[in-house]
Amino acid sequence: MHEDSAAPRLAVLGNRPPAFSSPLPVGQLNFPSWEKYEQNFRAIFERQYYTNQGPLTEELEAKLADRLGTRHAICVTNATLGLIMTAQALGIEGKVILPPFTFIASAQSLLWAGLSPVFCDIDPATHHLDPTRLTELLDRNPVSAVLAVNLWGGSCNPPLLTDICKARHIPIYFDSAQAFGCKVAGRPVGGFGEAEVFSLHATKILSAGEGGCISTNNDELAEKLRNIRSSYGVRRPVEVTKTANGRMSEAQAAMALMNLEDFDDLAARNRNQHEQYRKQLADLPGIRVIEPHGVDVSNYQYLICEIDPPSFGLDRNTLHQALRAENILARRYFSPGAHRCPPFNTLPSAAGQDALLATDALSQRVLQLPLGARVDSTAIETICALLCEFHRHAPRIAAHCKDAR
Numbered sequence: 001m002h003e004d005s006a007a008p009r010l011a012v013l014g015n016r017p018p019a020f021s022s023p024l025p026v027g028q029l030n031f032p033s034w035e036k037y038e039q040n041f042r043a044i045f046e047r048q049y050y051t052n053q054g055p056l057t058e059e060l061e062a063k064l065a066d067r068l069g070t071r072h073a074i075c076v077t078n079a080t081l082g083l084i085m086t087a088q089a090l091g092i093e094g095k096v097i098l099p100p101f102t103f104i105a106s107a108q109s110l111l112w113a114g115l116s117p118v119f120c121d122i123d124p125a126t127h128h129l130d131p132t133r134l135t136e137l138l139d140r141n142p143v144s145a146v147l148a149v150n151l152w153g154g155s156c157n158p159p160l161l162t163d164i165c166k167a168r169h170i171p172i173y174f175d176s177a178q179a180f181g182c183k184v185a186g187r188p189v190g191g192f193g194e195a196e197v198f199s200l201h202a203t204k205i206l207s208a209g210e211g212g213c214i215s216t217n218n219d220e221l222a223e224k225l226r227n228i229r230s231s232y233g234v235r236r237p238v239e240v241t242k243t244a245n246g247r248m249s250e251a252q253a254a255m256a257l258m259n260l261e262d263f264d265d266l267a268a269r270n271r272n273q274h275e276q277y278r279k280q281l282a283d284l285p286g287i288r289v290i291e292p293h294g295v296d297v298s299n300y301q302y303l304i305c306e307i308d309p310p311s312f313g314l315d316r317n318t319l320h321q322a323l324r325a326e327n328i329l330a331r332r333y334f335s336p337g338a339h340r341c342p343p344f345n346t347l348p349s350a351a352g353q354d355a356l357l358a359t360d361a362l363s364q365r366v367l368q369l370p371l372g373a374r375v376d377s378t379a380i381e382t383i384c385a386l387l388c389e390f391h392r393h394a395p396r397i398a399a400h401c402k403d404a405r
């Protein structure tokens with residue numbers, strides 16, 4: 001403690017302990033009540049039925065299909081496996097277009113399915129696939145499908161992208177891992193394109209602990225997916241060349257069913273937390289809370305902001321460091337873009353006229369802050385107050401972090 005007495009007291013400067021005594025994660029981490037949990041798991045124990053399309057998985061699939069307004073909801077082990085299985089069931093080959101500004105699992109799913117990713121840049125204003133660039137790329141580059149991504153509880157404009165693909169007779173499917181419960185023009189996300197894939201990971205609003213769900217209105221595709229999902233036999237066998245044991249267990253289904261009962265409350269809580277951040281950060285220069293794009297109903301499952309270093313006074317990485325020092329585990333989603341991560345960084349599409357400049361620029365500016373079960377309005381107030389302090393003392397923090405490097 002040999003800082004001069006005028007130094008602001010901040011954990012990043014090393015002159016006081018972190019504002020939060022234990023690490024604050026960014027994700028949802030929604031748990032049902034202990035009473036419900038005990039009751040549901042006791043029932044599994046009494047039935048002695050653990051997996052292979054048990055009664056809870058069946059019930060969950062029926063409820064999800066109902067909520068999503070689709071003919072089929074097929075529950076799987078996680079969204080990544082769901083994406084791989086969907087690519088396989090669609091029977092696509094060769095190249096598939098996707099945005100690089102996404103979680104790495106979107107691109108990795110293509111590799112596992114034996115497909116070659118072709119990255120198409122995003123529109124920095126929406127954070128989603130740029131429809132104009134997509135059209136240009138499709139005209140120059142024959143591909144077998146488009147994998148579009150819905151981010152931050154927003155959407156990539158599925159109706160427009162579906163029209164673009166329909167005109168070219170290629171299938172489109174969606175990584176909707178972050179979009180459960182969202183609506184586009186009054187229609188639930190889930191029914192667009194050939195299929196949509198949701199994640200039921202613990203960090204997502206609807207949690208099975210680990211889990212995923214594929215929704216589709218295509219009966220044939222659904223039957224193929226069910227056959228791919230289990231090598232232990234299914235209701236109606238259809239011919240598929242590869243299978244994967246991508247089933248959901250009864251324990252996962254029980255968790256998801258309990259969270260589904262709480263879903264409207266969870267979404268309302270998220271919306272309130274989002275609004276609190278937006279209000280408290282409204283007058284702070286250089287930091288902007290991103291509103292979910294292109295939806296009329298959002299699940300608000302993530303708090304994403306964009307940092308403008310000249311007006312905030314710190315770049316995103318230094319701000320990230322200052323937050324971490326306070327035990328606020330902010331995340332730099334998605335930094336770098338998938339096209340900069342091995343093995344995708346050697347693909348030819350990441351250069352020349354297809355350079356992914358918008359993704360490169362945005363991935364330097366985006367920061368995710370805590371929202372969900374582990375924060376309340378007091379914690380959010382503290383986080384926002386700290387952000388104000390960081391802005392006020394930006395030169396000192398910047399100098400300190402630069403020296404420490």
Ligand SMILES: *Cc1c(COP(=O)(O)O)cnc(C)c1O
Nearest residue numbers: 078079080103105177199200201
């Ligand atoms: C969470 C997420 C995934 C992966 O989901 P898992 O269920 O963990 O496999 C894929 N894509 C996006 C955009 C995600 O946010």
